Every structure is written in C-alpha cells, then in structure tokens.
Amino acid sequence: MGKQVVVVIGDRLGKGQKVAKGVEASGGKAICIPGMGADMKVGDVMKENNADFGISFCGSGGAGALMASNKYGFKAIHHLRSIEAGVTAIKEGYEVLGFGFMDREELGQKLAEEYIKIHNKKE
Template identity: 75%
Template sequence: MGQVIVVIGDRLGKGQKVAAGVEAAGGKAIVVPGMAADMKLGDVMKAEGASLGISFCGSGGAGAITAQNKYGYKAKYGMRSVDEGVTAINEGCLVLGFGFMDKEELGQRLVEAYNKKYGQA
C-alpha cells in the first residue's frame, strides 16, 4: 500500500496543526478549506481515496456521522483525547470525530497507529 492519506475537516476551517503531524509521520494531509468543512469530510475522503478522515467540531460528531451515513465509513466520534483516536483506529474505524483539538501530536499518532495496524510501518 502507498502513503496514508488523511482528510481533515474542521467546523471552523482549521486543521493545519494536525496536518503537520500527519506529514511528520509520513502521511499526506488534505485540509478541507472553509467553514463547516467537517460536513464535507466524507465527500472529500471518497474523492481522494483517503485512508482516514478526521472531523473537528464542538461535539466531535457531525462530520463523522455524516461520512458514516453517506458512505458507510466506520466512525467513532465524540472523542476528546489522542489515545481515544488510537483506540478507534485499532477497532477498525476510519473516520474519527473529535472536539476541537488541532494538535500535531494527534495527526502524528493517528498515522503511526494506522501504519502499525495495516502493516505500513
């Protein structure tokens, strides 16, 4: 398999720090531009053939739930910590919904967990 592609959708149009973490771990980050970007997460994942999607909003749910309902991606949402995200990847989730948590560590650890699980390390 090739490089891990991670799509990042943030309700406020952010996500640059988590993108830097994804790239530090050797992944390719695609930050969906603009407000309410979390709601476009599934569409962009499908278009880009993404490995993972990360959604950020106040509740940590809307974009992840939308991607799950529209495309059938296994999602976990309402998460508030990096460790919860790593656990979700280990459980086979491909769409991860967080409260606002634009941190480099999050992107880096999620890509590392994905690589470990799917044998790309």
C-alpha cells in the same frame, strides 16, 4: 512497501493545519479541507481521494463523522476527546474519527503512525 497513508481533515472552523503537520511528520499525506463547515465534507473528500481515514472536528465531535457514515457507510466514531481515544479507534478499525476541537500536531502524528503500524503503509 505499501502506499502512503492518506488522511482527510475537516474542521468546523476551517482549522486543522496543526493536525495535518503531524500526519505529514509521520510520512503520511494530509488533505486539509479549507473553510468553515469543512467537517461536513469529510466523507465527500475521503471518497474523492480514496483516503485511508478521516478526522472531523466540531464542538461535539459528531456531525461530520456521522455525515460521512450516513452518506458513504464509513465506520465512524464520534465525541472523542483524547489522543489515546483516537489511537484506540484506529486500532478498532474506525475510518472516520470525530473529535471536539483539538487541532494538535501530536494528534495527527499519533493517529497516522498507528494506522501505518497496523496496515504496514509507508512513505
């Protein structure tokens, strides 16, 4: 059994709690960055917590993911608009996923479950 999947969530408007609930429902650990502009801190918090992947939310879905990629070299994808696109990104090995605003429990759960399935991580 591997270690628990750790997911960092940063939302431009300080949200992300529903996605965090979904990650936790899959057996993962969610770190939801508090406050406005949290999307810009995703890379920093991922690095500090040795996270498996990060989710960034803002209007376009690009800023936080690009910042994490530029600052730390995380493999990032942005402008995602659906759960299916996020699952595909996990399958393709992306470490930071940039979405438009989509604070939905199902999103967190599906992404964490896919990561666990691929990387054989458990609770």
